[in-house]
Amino acid sequence: xxPAVVAVLVALTLLLTACGVVAEPDAAAxxxxxxxxxxxxxxxxxxxxxxxxxxxxxRTWSAYATVLVAQAEEAAGKAAEDLxxxxxxTARADDAADVLDLLDQAVDLVGEARAHSVDGEYDDQALLDxxxxxADELRRxxx
Numbered sequence: 778x779x780p781a782v783v784a785v786l787v788a789l790t791l792l793l794t795a796c797g798v799v800a801e802p803d804a805a806a807x808x809x810x811x812x813x814x815x816x817x818x819x820x821x822x823x824x825x826x827x828x829x830x831x832x833x834x835x836r837t838w839s840a841y842a843t844v845l846v847a848q849a850e851e852a853a854g855k856a857a858e859d860l861x862x863x864x865x866x867t868a869r870a871d872d873a874a875d876v877l878d879l880l881d882q883a884v885d886l887v888g889e890a891r892a893h894s895v896d897g898e899y900d901d902q903a904l905l906d907x908x909x910x911x912a913d914e915l916r917r918x919x920x
Contacts, residue, residue, distance in 0.1 A: 804866040811869075811876045812919045814860040818883040819915035821853040825890040826908040833899035843894040850887040857884050879911075879918055886911055 825846045832842035857880035865873040886907055893901055 802864045802866040804868050807863060807866050807869055807873075810860055810863055811873070814856040814880060815876060815915050815919035817856040818853045818880050819912050819919065821849040821856070821887055822883050822908055822912045822915060824849040825887045826905060826912065829890055829894060829899045829901075829905060829908075832894065839894070839897060839899075842899070843891070846887065846891045846894045850884065850891050853880070853883045853887050857881060876918065879915060882911060883915060 828837070828842040828845040828849070831837040832839050857877070860880065861877060886904075890904060890908060893899065893904060
């Protein structure tokens with residue numbers, strides 16, 4: 778066989794072998810991404826809460842508050858979606874379920890805050906308290 782043909786066959790064999798091997802995801806890397814997602818979602822929950830409070834106290838325009846809360850909802854959703862795309866290491870399966878659940882709660886609650894903002898309802902104390910509780914929970918969950 779010609780040397781060029783042999784070189785091509787060896788290269789193809791190496792390439793196919795490399796593509797067929799999937800390594801176990803790195804637990805430390807997953808932990809870092811999870812912490813970042815929790816922190817990001819916590820910031821968005823706090824932003825939504827602050828926007829509602831500022832609009833209620835007439836320290837900001839209602840349209841601006843609605844834009845802030847809508848952007849917070851989008852950013853919280855992106856944080857959750859980005860982490861959900863990462864393969865979870867076997868050792869983190871239980872933790873991952875809890876983290877993804879918290880992120881889903883953040884997206885849902887900020888979505889509820891957006892709906893309230895659109896309707897001009899800024900003073901729902903139960904919603905404000907829920908945002909506070911979830912922000913604290915997200916902060917505690919992110920190392």
